[in-house]
Amino acid sequence: MKRVLSAVLAATLLTGVVYAATETVTVIVKKTSIRRERQFYAPTLAEGLLGETFAVKERDNSWVKVGTASGDGWVHESAVTTKKVAASSGGATAGKVDERDVANAAKGFNPQVENEYRKKNPTANFAAVDRMEKLGTSNAAAVAFVRDGHIQPRGAGK
């Protein structure tokens, strides 16, 4: 009986390890930063683009540690969706598994629908929205803003 229990336990642990090793996250925003530390003011290690998939290495509250070609880094959970990956689908290789989901997500209210809306609503000022979207803030600018204002962030929301 003990042997059976041991075998079940071992199988469960092994399954758990394999399961954890194949967990991935897929980027659901246009572009995100994968950072060296689990906070927004840390330097960027790599970029993650919409639809890219990364292997999960570790989790800490709202942050997910992922593997990239440049090494392991941290991405905030609001930039990714979680999906378990079957070993037969290529493991944790980037871009292998969530393409259909991302393609489906690209349907819906999309540029094609916006273009139709624009034709019917010429007073809507999309050119000004495009300019607004180009207003970027570098991490260096955010760091300087925090430093100059003697701000001590208490962390991101949950």
Next chain:
Amino acid sequence: MKPARRTAALFPVIVAAGALLGAPATAGAFDLLKAAGTVVQHQDAIVKSGAALRKGFADLTPQEEYYLGRAVAARILGQYRPLDDEGRTVYLNTFGQVLARASSRPETFGGWHFILLDTDEVNAFAAPGGFVFVTRGLYGTCATEEQLAAVLAHEIGHVTLRHGLGAIKNERLTEAFTILGAEAVKTYSPAQLSQLTAAFEGSINDIANKMIVSGYSKGQEFDADAEAAHVAWRAGYNPAGLTEFLAALGGRGKSGDKGFFSTHPQPAERLAKAAAVIKSDKLAGDTDAARTQRFAKYALR
């Protein structure tokens, strides 16, 4: 609002959230937990989008939220002109990014964007996905950086709590989701595109009318204030800026005013609720002189 269906993969998250909700929580903490749940639903929606399971606004994908937000922003920018002031624009946008990083949704599909509108009207708007507008009139009401933090954090709260998307009439989404449920369709036929655009247009009208004309419910405004206090505190600001701002605002509104004063509860009522959240959730903070001095350079008074 019906709860969205969850996949099995999310079950542990929901159990954990449920356990937390079962514990005693303050009003502010509850708001945060609600916001966390929103993020979970939001992320899950991308997986379900092709499966015709979607029921309501909570099932909109981040990309759909973004395109709705762009169109609402285009409506606002068709009505108001951006302030031609590069220095203050950069200041406001950087400030907004710092605050958004402390929100429950630091990352949205297209990112957060903040600009000033060139009008004396005292008002602020937040379109879905993170397009935030503050009028010159409202900006000029702020006496300190802590107060402006409260204004921006309140608008961030409307986005993270998805108040704009909640204004969309359910039948519009039902129609859109029915069209989108046909997985075999790779591009829309002219008829489908026409139907989908009509649903999109109707959704934009619903959101814009709620934001600009009728206003959110009192409960939603109080929730956005509670979220603002938490966001400001987490970002490193003194949440007392919220109550100070509301006290200053109280002296400005008159009965019959348009804009902000017609679409928001009385400042005195908001002040009392916000003060209660700050006290109960122990959101004490300091106002550093460096920030007050910095704001003096960018103030419009």
